[in-house]
Amino acid sequence: ETGVTQTPRHLVMGMTNKKSLKCEQHLGHNAMYWYKQSAKKPLELMFVYNFKEQTENNSVPSRFSPECPNSSHLFLHLHTLQPEDSALYLCASSLGRIISPSSGANVLTFGAGSRLTVL
Amino acid sequence: AQSVTQPDIHITVSEGASLELRCNYSYGATPYLFWYVQSPGQGLQLLLKYFSGDTLVQGIKGFEAEFKRSQSSFNLRKPSVHWSDAAEYFCAVGKREYGNKLVFGAGTILRVKS
Numbered sequence: 326e327t328g329v330t331q332t333p334r335h336l337v338m339g340m341t342n343k344k345s346l347k348c349e350q351h352l353g354h355n356a357m358y359w360y361k362q363s364a365k366k367p368l369e370l371m372f373v374y375n376f377k378e379q380t381e382n383n384s385v386p387s388r389f390s391p392e393c394p395n396s397s398h399l400f401l402h403l404h405t406l407q408p409e410d411s412a413l414y415l416c417a418s419s420l421g422r423i424i425s426p427s428s429g430a431n432v433l434t435f436g437a438g439s440r441l442t443v444l
Numbered sequence: 445a446q447s448v449t450q451p452d453i454h455i456t457v458s459e460g461a462s463l464e465l466r467c468n469y470s471y472g473a474t475p476y477l478f479w480y481v482q483s484p485g486q487g488l489q490l491l492l493k494y495f496s497g498d499t500l501v502q503g504i505k506g507f508e509a510e511f512k513r514s515q516s517s518f519n520l521r522k523p524s525v526h527w528s529d530a531a532e533y534f535c536a537v538g539k540r541e542y543g544n545k546l547v548f549g550a551g552t553i554l555r556v557k558s
Contacts, residue, residue, distance in 0.1 A: 329487070356544065367448070368534070368548040381545065415487055422543040424476055426495035432478070433544060435487035 328352040329436035331416050337442045340406060346439045348399040348416030356422045357399040358433065359391060362413040374399060375422045406443045413438040446471045448537050450549035457525050458557050465520040465552050467535030477518040478536040478546065479509055488534060494518065505529070530556045 329350045338344050348357065359371040373381035374393040388410075390402040399416055417433040424431050449468045457463050469475065476495050480488040492503025499511040509520045518535060535549040 331487075358544070365453075365550065367550045370545055373544070380543075417488075419544050424495075424538060424540060424544060426476065426540070431544060432490055432493060433488075433546065435480075435489070437485065437487040 329416055329418055329434055331414075331436035331439050333439060334437065335440045335442075337444065338403065338406065339444050340408070342406075343402070343404040345403065346401040346414055346416075346441070348401075348418075348436055350397055350399075350416075350418040350434070350436075352418060352420075352434060354418035354420050354434070355396050356419045356431075357393060357396070358417040358419075359399065359401055360415040360417060360435075362415055362438070364412075368415070372401075373422070380422070403441070406441075408443050411441055411443045413440050446537065446547050448535055448547050448549040450533075450535055450552045452552045453550070454553045454555065456555040456557060459527050460524050463520075463522045463525045463529070463554070465533050465535075465554070467518045467520065467549060469516055469518065469535075469537045469547075471516075471537050471539065471547075473539075474513065476538040476540070477509070477511060478538070479503065479507070479518075479520045480534045480536060480548075481505075481531050482534065482551075483531045491520070491533075525554075525556055527556045527558060530554055 356375045361369045371385045372391045392400040415438045416436040419431045421431040447470045478493045479491040494501045532551045536546040538546045
């Protein structure tokens, strides 16, 4: 158990559906992230939240809508997705947003991912 | 633009053999460097990290990596591979002023044959 829990682990949805991915961390971290992992491509950072406030939106299409109600929970709401959005969506967290070279603190901890298939 | 290159998409080694996974980066001044491992159906687990100082870094599971500034490389090594090391390995690069916005390589899939 990594301390970052993602549900569901697998999701199949049609292009007109609305669904949500959930991420929960039990590590006392203050920053949370959504990454997209597509086959044969590097991980792409989508969103960053720090103390519930969005600090980064990496030009993500509006059909992906994040929500961070508190520092422990992060959602990714999905609607009218395209087949090319099929991917593994990884949630991560860190104590803070800035890596501390002296202590190695604030390094990312990842969840196991939610495998999304859009038909 | 910053980039991370992992030249080998797949590598196959025999159990007990040594391993080296390559990582090159283009990131200006000395960045922070990481190696993560992803087992099938799992998220990414941090193997090791480099910020400064000794260029040879020890990590978990018997892995080590060496930072070579002149070659802009941060190659991952293990002297004797175990079958349980079969996974996908990602090199990642960051900088303090970019916070935790790491740039990841495309990954190298390691297969271990018995």
